[in-house]
Amino acid sequence: MNLRALDLNLLVALDALLRERHVSRAAERVGLSQPAMSNALGRLRRLFGDELLVRTAGGMQPTPRALELVAPLEALLRQVERLMQPQGAFDAERSDRRFALRLSDLLALLLLPALQTAVERRAPRASLDIVHLPPAATVDALERGEVDAAVSMGLEHGGAIRSRVLLRDRMVCVLRRGHPAAGESLTLERFLALRHLKVSQSPSDRRFADDVLAPLKQERTVALNVPSWLVAGPVLAASDLVAVMPARLAEALAAGSLVVRELPLAAAAFDWRLYWHRRDDASPPNVWLRGRLAEVAGSIG
16 A cells, blocks of 8 residues: 555544444534545545445444454544644643543443543543453553553553552452341351352452452352453342452442442452553543543543
8 A cells, every 4th residue: 555645534533433433423523524524435435445334224333344443543543643642731622632541340330421521621632542451452552552541450561561559459349238147246157158249350359259269278259250450340239249448448338238348368459550552651631631630530530
């Protein structure tokens, strides 16, 4: 491919098309007319030798080739945006920058409402892309510039990744208010006798329960294994299961129907940390984003 003949605006159009999966909405997203976006889609199809988006009964759907392009295209456009960013202060009021931030469902529940409010108020034209990645993939995404920042815990990384404490937390046991064990102090024996809800994709769940029990040659009775924290509250409120979870999440989910008990396990305290790549140490947009995250975390206490 002759890169000199490549129109970068086509890649911007492709990004909008893959996000919206609708020609008119993609056109509106980037400020083009509908015919101009249709023309851009035709040029993209010829450029990639692929239909990219095909019309179905359920609307336009991306082809396998189009799906392969999503992540590298996002990373490329972020790199171009970073390259073209003028030196000096970040003008939040006028910026239409799209920030990519790694948050788990748990952290999104805790941080995202206040963060979105802060972004809307201070940078009304900016937008957030929230992605949920496992630990190793999070570090890779930071190194490749696919995300601007990440909030997680205990990431193993090299010297290119910076971090700071964002929130302090601890693990607790949560159960419904009318649970037979709700009125008792939680000894290890009682804890092990209970039936547990486990969140399979949560490293905190494993690290502060199963990994602590393993040297004691003990294990929990896991009655329900789920992939997301967002179902934990309703399930606990409607059953006799218990769950080990961060205290800050427990506070958000409790709403009067759940009670919190201290764990009969050691090493239950930990930090949620903010991670970024060192190339962005002094990047005005990244500094701005990190500042908003710190403010939000500070408001939580």
